[in-house]
Amino acid sequence: MxxxxxxxxxxxxxxxxxxxxxxxxxxxxxxxxxxxxxxxxxxxxxxxxxxxxxxxxxxxxxxxxxxxxLAAAEPVARHQLLGLARDLGAVIGRATRASVRRAA
Incomplete structure (x- = not known):
């Protein structure tokens, strides 16, 4: 190192x-x-x-x-969390595209 x-x-x-x-x-x-x-x-x-x-x-x-x-109703809160997890995956992918391209 x-x-x-x-x-x-x-x-x-x-x-x-x-x-x-x-x-x-x-x-x-x-x-x-x-x-x-x-x-x-x-x-x-x-x-x-x-x-x-x-x-x-x-x-x-x-x-x-x-x-x-989050919503007070449990099924709605779970649906929100699922959508949030899906959207965060897309955000991370979009935010890291430039650094992945640069490293290649």
């Missing part, structure tokens, strides 16, 4: 230096960098929180936390 992979640094960054988008401070630990989270709030329905992260090995990813209001 080379030094770049162990420290999570990319060419051009000095030790202890953060990328432009990094929020710094307590958000960065164990060699990773984290941006300020972006929150999308739909009152009464749900909320999504997206955070850009560069892991200690240099790999970047988006961390997504999703909160969705």
């Amino acid at each position: 080379n030094r770049l992979a162990r420290t999570g640094r990319r060419p051009g960054l000095q030790p202890g230096q953060h990328p432009d988008w990094c929020a710094g401070g307590h958000r960065c630990n164990l060699g990773e960098h984290r941006a300020d989270p972006l929150t999308v709030d739909v009152p009464g329905l749900g909320r999504a929180v997206l955070t850009r992260v560069r892991a200690a090995d240099g790999r970047e990813h988006a961390e997504v936390t999703l909160t969705v209001a």
Whole structure:
């Protein structure tokens, strides 16, 4: 393993230096960098929180936390969860297309 992979640094960054988008401070630990989270709030329905992260090995990813209001009726809530799981699969596929193409 080379030094770049162990420290999570990319060419051009000095030790202890953060990328432009990094929020710094307590958000960065164990060699990773984290941006300020972006929150999308739909009152009464749900909320999504997206955070850009560069892991200690240099790999970047988006961390997504999703909160969705479920119906009180159990069969309807299960149907919502099934639809959500299906839609998330499509979202992940669409979001990763560019990185998969680039790696090939």
